[in-house]
Amino acid sequence: MTETTAEALADRVRAGELRLHELEEHAAADVATAARRLLVAETVDADVDVLGEYAFDAAAADANIENMIGAVQVPLGVAGPVAVDGDALSGDRYLPLATTEGALVASINRGCSVLNDAGGATARVTKRGMTRAPVFRVADVAAATALVEWVDDNISELRAAAEATTNHGELVDVTPYVVGNNVYLRFRYDTKDAMGMNMATIATGEACALIEAETDASLVALSGNLCSDKKPAAVNAVEGRGRSVSADVTIPREIVEERLHTTPAAIAEINTRKNLVGSAKAGSLGFNAHVANAVAAMFLATGQDEAQVVEGANAITTAETTPEGDLYCSVSLASLEVGTVGGGTRLPTQAAGLEILGVRGGGDPAGTNADALAEAIAVGALAGELSLLAALGSRHLSSAHADLGR
Ligand SMILES: CC(C)(COP(=O)([O-])OP(=O)([O-])OC[C@H]1O[C@@H](n2cnc3c(N)ncnc32)[C@H](O)[C@@H]1OP(=O)([O-])[O-])[C@@H](O)C(=O)NCCC(=O)NCCSC(=O)C[C@@](C)(O)CC(=O)[O-]
Ligand SMILES: NC(=O)C1=CN([C@@H]2O[C@H](COP(=O)(O)OP(=O)(O)OC[C@H]3O[C@@H](n4cnc5c(N)ncnc54)[C@H](OP(=O)(O)O)[C@@H]3O)[C@@H](O)[C@H]2O)C=CC1
Structure with missing residues (x-):
């Protein structure tokens, strides 16, 4: 050149x-x-x-952007180190958070410090699987049933076709949904340490070619929106997508009072009236206060697909007083789509964000690094929920943002 x-x-x-x-x-x-x-x-x-x-x-x-004219820079802060007891991640970790919202890192940092005072947070991945759901046109509902039966009878052939496209991906199952003469097949893959949307799409494309060759069904679209990618959707909240991950903690009452300036009962009441009843009345899929804040900030810091914050915020926060008068609090993220290889994780600054967590690249065994990232994000979300619920309880939300966020 x-x-x-x-x-x-x-x-x-x-x-x-x-x-x-x-x-x-x-x-x-x-x-x-x-x-x-x-x-x-x-x-x-x-x-x-x-x-x-x-x-x-x-x-x-090159693989991340077209028509590049430069880069925007988002300030990066850290919360922690926070003590994490996970299956894939354990020990004291700094959480990298990229955001422009003043007071957010301070809030998650406060939550982390309270988690530490309580002995740390527990986190577990409870389900994994990236999905792609093509939509097929068939003649009528009888043909739809026949297609569903064919898929059931030929799952080994579909698995072989799909898995021929990848060294790491494994087809876990295919869930059919029929709507008249439309058949949606929700393919779910274990994508190991990759977020897996390219992997699942390419693999499903091959499976669809087999279905079209062997049946009368016509593929209308490789993505039929039951996947469901980058849209708020109940299917993800119920069935999960990417990683389903939970984190929890029990905090002694004195720590809640001293460090969070409120009580376990006040936090439990706010959680019920705000995050559960308020969200139900609003028709929200997010039964939480601001899980999207921790998810978005850690997604930006670690090279995740930022549009998938939509699904990442599919989370339920619970808070209750224990018989001893302490505070039990949990957060469960149903559809956290994360990877430590591929996509934006290759970029140098995002790779450095993954290094801060100690989860860059492929895990040993494969999949454990993405599990660890999911556990870290769940702990960050838990810290954020605790701190914001407490700020609402102590009526410090507006003063905090007046002091730190303007
Ligand atoms: C601002 C605080 C933390 C003060 O809280 P505080 O308890 O008055 O602060 P403190 O000075 O006593 O410090 C307590 C701890 O907070 C942390 N901390 C304190 N200051 C800093 C700082 N500058 N930088 C880093 N960390 C900081 C730090 O961990 C510190 O402990 P230490 O390390 O000193 O032992 C508290 O009032 C707070 O968390 N407020 C809530 C703010 C919040 O959560 N904002 C989230 C965004 S709101 C939003 O986007 C969504 C919303 C609200 O619309 C959703 C909804 O509808 O609910
Ligand atoms: N295509 C689409 O419809 C969509 C694409 N995207 C984009 O897709 C990208 C993410 O897709 P994704 O498939 O995760 O990434 P990539 O397309 O970057 O592929 C990652 C590849 O890394 C290889 N790999 C190496 N080590 C591992 C390991 N330990 N675990 C798993 N895979 C490993 C795999 O190769 P092998 O398969 O050979 O094993 C895998 O396919 C993002 O850029 C995102 O923005 C987002 C939404 C929709």
């Missing part, structure tokens, strides 16, 4: 010689990125040079 400058490359676009998305074929990725930034800046007559101050080679983002 001959060397060229960003200005010269931009000139060729202005002349109509090159299209904006073709520049990497004619220059190094950083030069192509700078040329596009010049072209975008001149359309608004603004200085956007700050977008060019990024900390990695643009070529490293």
